[in-house]
Amino acid sequence: MIETIATVESNRELATGYRHLILNFDEEVPVRAGQFAMLKAHAAYEPLLRRAFAVYRAHGPRQLSFLYQVMGRGTEALSYLDRGGKVEALIPLGNSWPIENCERAIVVAGGIGSASVLMLCEELARAGKETQVFFGASSERVAVGCGLEDFRALNLPLVVTTDDGSLGERGVVTAPLERYLREGVRATIHACGPWVMMKRVAEIAREFDAPCFTSLEAPMGCGFGVCVGCVVAVKTAGPIGYGSYKRVCTDGSIFPADVIRWEVNAMTL
Amino acid sequence: MIETIATVESNRELATGYRHLILNFDEEVPVRAGQFAMLKAHAAYEPLLRRAFAVYRAHGPRQLSFLYQVMGRGTEALSYLDRGGKVEALIPLGNSWPIENCERAIVVAGGIGSASVLMLCEELARAGKETQVFFGASSERVAVGCGLEDFRALNLPLVVTTDDGSLGERGVVTAPLERYLREGVRATIHACGPWVMMKRVAEIAREFDAPCFTSLEAPMGCGFGVCVGCVVAVKTAGPIGYGSYKRVCTDGSIFPADVIRWEVNAMTL
């Protein structure tokens, strides 16, 4: 975990509301696929709290990039940064995607959740594991904003869905996933996307009893385990008690889908 | 009084900590010498309140400029603006320098107070009134930051003082003023600068009973008279009562020196 001030190499808009931020660090930052950083435009008075962003790509030991959607005040402040701008960063944070004991892999990306799985796909490819990617977005514009081109460049089997059918299959990304598993494929699922999507992916995984890992989101106060604000409800033997809630930032952000109590949403949205 | 969003033409640093901000307005903004504007970097969450800045120069009916010193959060936010940046502006505000019944004029500028008197000097020159300018700053750097070159370009008799003697006469600007009046000159004094300077100018004016006008500063909440936060204590016949305090923004910012109770400082500093 390194607390530092990084410098903006570029902050390009991929599609309206979606940007690719490349940062240069003074020191080497070792990151594993699925880890994240807490970022904030340097010396910005508002908002106070840093925001969590998955490491999208490692361009070099000192150059990392992030893919983000402009949601509110924090991401808006980041969107104003130009080359040379400064970013306060705490990195790397959280656990990473476990790929050791997976023979065959399925990667499900929903919307900006894609940011957390590009490095995973790269790793799986490097490890020579057979990998099928399902990439869902609300529209072609959003798909492009969520890094579609980078995923295409991986040359992995890729199924794209959009809610409005403007690109690929019309509908939700879980539909082709379900069909795929119904064909009898046994593989480990890695999913990142909106809560509802991951909840559905978890259900499907249980149905086909496929191992499934999900990278969760929660509003984060600190990102390193001290505020205990980012919790998700997990299944425990006894009644609600200590251990019923786990921190997304340090116990996660990646959890086996079957330990999460999906009916208890961590986000207000 | 116009509420609008202006566009930055340029925001050049004249000297470390001092900048010249040129703004373009969509509509014509009629301003008289000594008036000011409430400015804030557009969409900045912090600080909330706009800051008061004298109109330094009118480059055209729709282009005005401001000279400012980077003090704290508000001016810092302004200093980050580049060409094309947006500025929330309420303008023009306050009264203006009365020059009608002045035969001969003296202008005293202390530090960034210079920003409020350049247009005055231009007007006096245009009106063909004999004018002597006293320009004080803490150092040559600050003098340059406070627009020294623009004042020199006026070709009016100009005496420069610096606290450290790095330029012109060493010492406070009120010293040459006093000598000048001692020579028996009768003229109307127009002064803008730090409270202590104006207080001293007021004393000198009384001593030589020269008419004297001062442009005051106070922390401003609104700039258009509704918060009643920017008051200065004025002399009244009776005891303290309604009328004992006047608003710098709407009753001023320019007041005859002899109505001000100089012992009651409007600023914490």
Place this chain on the structure above:
Amino acid sequence: MNFALNHDPRLAVEIAGIRFNNPVIGASGTFGYGLEFAELIDLNRLGGFSTKGLSARPLAGNPPPRIVETHGGMLNAIGLQNIGARAFVEDKLPLLRRYDTRVIANVFGYSDEDYIEAINILNDGEGIAAYELNISCPNVKEGGIVIGNSSVAAARLTEKAKRAAARPLIVKLSPNVTDIRELARAIVSAGADSLSLINTLVGMSVDVNTRQPRLNYGTGGLSGPAIKPIAVRMVHEVASAVNVPLIGIGGIASAMDALEFIIAGATAIQIGTANYYDPTVTMKVISGLSDYCDCCGMDNITSLIGSLIKS
């Protein structure tokens, strides 16, 4: 005069029998005597405004500095400088009557008698829709206690004021109390027709270099977005404790902010500090509320009042 065309009927609300064209009201002390805004906004579009605190006699106010900005807000210790009730009735009201907006006279005094005297003067005025009793100004405590912080004193004054008032009585609550529900109940039982909340929270800022308070008065009232969460909570608490219409106040700077208060239980809202840094904010909030009705297909904003869904 008929300005009806200006108004979005879905935004109309009623408080103590008074109809407001919309729930957006300028807060006392931040809206002057209304006329100062005539150049900036269309006063006829405004739901209403509350005047700067009016006392029986004009007041000087506190020595400067009177305001200082803090993170997300500001501290003020104006000390109720005002022209006095009489001058308001004679000089301001005639000009205000030209506009189709509800004028609320914010009343202040150092003693019960002062309040009653001010109300009696204002009773003669034409064009005042209601009175707002400012019993919660933190910058003028006499003998150390603020009337608004004591249920007993507040109820006593409310009762007297209600008797004297020729118009509906709104009482403005202080947030500087342990249990605002108890205070609200006492004031409503004493006859208040409506409650407005919150006034400012008492705060202090120190100039480390001079080691003096940044405000000459020492302490001041904290306002602005910084206090919004406290205000929303209090509106929600009071809504469950009394059954008179509430006017929510505290850090409102957008339509979304206003909606938070309405959902929490406010019938109308007042915008204060935001008027300083965004002089046309009231107009923006009114438009924003109309847009919201469009989106949700809502025909009356009143259906939103106190609609908070608890988990």
Place this chain on the structure above:
Amino acid sequence: MNFALNHDPRLAVEIAGIRFNNPVIGASGTFGYGLEFAELIDLNRLGGFSTKGLSARPLAGNPPPRIVETHGGMLNAIGLQNIGARAFVEDKLPLLRRYDTRVIANVFGYSDEDYIEAINILNDGEGIAAYELNISCPNVKEGGIVIGNSSVAAARLTEKAKRAAARPLIVKLSPNVTDIRELARAIVSAGADSLSLINTLVGMSVDVNTRQPRLNYGTGGLSGPAIKPIAVRMVHEVASAVNVPLIGIGGIASAMDALEFIIAGATAIQIGTANYYDPTVTMKVISGLSDYCDCCGMDNITSLIGSLIKS
């Protein structure tokens, strides 16, 4: 071990007989169990820290969402999730003893008995400098009343806790009261060795789209720069009401902020929310205080305590 070289002697302060190498303390609930910061800062340079609230038995805490950011601050309703006093003594203390910093055990319970039980467990622990009684957590009220908002209940608990405590007792005050001086006097008379203030202010934030509170618990505690002016005012008030050392808390994010509290009457300060968005803030504040001593040629920061000059 000898870390003395790390410390600026001018910054040393004493509270209830405990020497702090400097007045900068990590606030409870924002500093975990201290160890989480070992990677980020030099714990040996830190004056001290207060643990996350410890209860006799481990607690689950509230369902999410537990936090939401507001302008200048944040609301939290963690609900005191903690590993429990026993686990702290057995698993955390041994590791903490490696560091030269004062460990304050923040104690919480639902009843007087809970508090005493927790204190008894902690009494066995080695390496605890003092206890901080959290009687002001707004997110766990049982039966509707927060002990810390009632002078009577607070004094009663303080007395029992003082009797049970094998270490100096710091009581943490709630800001959600009408008169914090009265509360402070009652608690000091009951035996508190020191007071820390303020805890969070109760607030609420509403999600206009879902019409639900943004926090699952409904209300939460407001912290951060937004509340600083209220905290400084309360520290100043309490300083004039009692004569035990005070620990100032509320929105501190810089050395200048810390100095405001010290000038207002605090002997030491705690930094909370700022640790989240600026994890090394404690180190920056310590250096800043040394710089200040250099500028002013001050040989002891204690000479600044309560040095506010009133006009």
